[in-house]
Amino acid sequence: MQGNLNEIDIRSILQLIEVGQRTGELFIEAYGDRITPNRDIDPSLGLHSSSSLPTRSWFIFFLNGQIIYTTDSNNDLLRLRDYLYRYQVAPTLDNLKLSCSQANNILEYTYLWSLLEHNFLTPSQGRRIIHSIIHETLFDLLSLHQGTFIFESGFALAPQLTTLKISSAVIKTMQQMQQWKQLHPHITSLHQCPIITDKLKLHQYLPASTVQHLEHWADGKTSLRQLARYLNRELVTVARAIYPFIQKGWVQLVSPPTNSIAAHTENLQLFSPAKTLKIACITEFSANSQVFKSVLSQYHQQIEAVFFENAATALSQVFQVKPDLIFCDLATSSSSLDGYEFCAMLRRSSLFRATPIIILSPQSLYIESIKARMLGATDYLVAPVTETQLLTLLEKYLNFPSIIDYPKLSK
Template identity: 35%
Template structure:
């Protein structure tokens, strides 16, 4: 089932899913005129109840890491990502998704399997994740959707009824609108501008929390995650101080970014995939353009070498499976000590277009679709050597 939100609004669509006891997957896409870039969301249902919801608009595991920080478990997630266990991917069979085929759900399940968090804590985390996603999609207009049947997770961690959730989120959105025009986006970052007045107004514990959180490097949404509160509650608490000018909101984090123009070009390129997909012609082209290719077939080893070599270019073949490539690309993007490398994805003519779209959302992505000529690869390499940062785009050979 495919449609536009000009014909049916999101709330009605969710209610339809509940009433028909739909089991499957809902893809939601909002175009650039609604937000700065096209956004994608995926929601999963089991007999009309939500089992999971994920956004492909930001770093793939940042949301979970923010929630885990409340429990002082964010380091456990880092250890999980660098372990070989992260890459134990189950194949997709008969439209049945396993928890290890989406990074965030994968991490949730492995944290549970390894007894890092309890079942009740995992359910609470997952409920927060789903509520946050539904808050976003109910607040937007326009866009398209694709509803697919019989695509669901097994095993499932929890299920959430749609009607009570919509009622709760609708009330939150009404409260959120009352904060306009002082607060207009969950991504705004508060900065403390008058600490003296604030210190004399609130208790010492609350003041200490605000001085840490309101330094301009955390958004309202991330502060809410850290404090295990919902976005509206946190925003309402800060609203009086924003009105008085004691707090200022910026549109994006003010953390100084490291310069990437110097040392942006590295001659090393990590090639990840089966030997038959990264053939002699590809390696020859890389060498002719001044690169030193390192060929790897083991994803865990590849992540280790990427951290070690700090390449500015990574060649990733989809022959290892689309979903593993998607997961691997997501992990590369969130390695904290790594500058954003250009990832060239080698795809085939029958590659899943949705999978390619999700990869492109990570940014700094180029696609080469077989069959392609060596000159196509050379063109990308030459451009990469002359530009330190660039936007991802698709090149169809």
């Protein structure tokens, strides 16, 4: 199967591969010297700025109609380094040695697997990175209208860590593209780099710690796409977070510097979390434990998680652990001490007067939530906890990750 993108679009090609449950690889090429602005790529997506772009190409690898991995024509490891930053293993790439046979394979994918084999990454982290790379590539490709494609059936890319369903990935990406277009014309390119122009105004609307983090990233050298990679966030989420400040003129977007590779590497080396955060999880329910362990293990170099089956056991050890955040079930069958009493006892100690304590309850009862707060709970959450809820709470109470959804400002 082959042809031109002005005859059949990328979405239709992917649908044919999914319906046919094809295994093989799709090669897509867009010719920069033939690109006419407003024709090849939707300009509101900011994927190009002139007709002089070099040729770009992509490979998408499939197994039984699902996506295994995607690559582009940038034959380097900068994209992978960006994603590895979140797990603090980017410098490890420089120390990995590949055999000759490995080096002939897809470089980025091979290095990713090498990191997994040497236990620098967990399988869960590897899957997250691959899914992010796939969505990023689809964001670029689904706006293409001119170019050529060739699909060749064959053996699947091996080994496989994960696969992604085409239809759900395309729907998600199309929604993001629509949201991205709404930011136009204030944000016109994912390669634009934010820079602060009025720090005083930002301090009036944001906590000092948030402004400090924003100052680091908004350096005029780090693009919106790089920010999304570093922070493990969707591109649209990051762009919408700073959009109100761009509207106000407190943050401006500039073109990336010519020495962007050097600036990119320098930025990764300058910033690292100040300390390891400690979280205590007091729960005997497997659904909660699985979510906590699955999510927190992905940030094991930044977060140390301690688990207790009941409040009585936790109370005897929590003063030694000194957690920065505590999750506690409202009631446990193996302890006479419930979450209310545990919370009240901790609040009597000066050591835990300011520590966020989240009460987990299987029921959404208004009376219980009021009682929990009266006894000192910081928040009340209905279990079982979801991954999104947990990440939101980490962001809310520990400023983790460092960029949050900023408050909406009046126009």
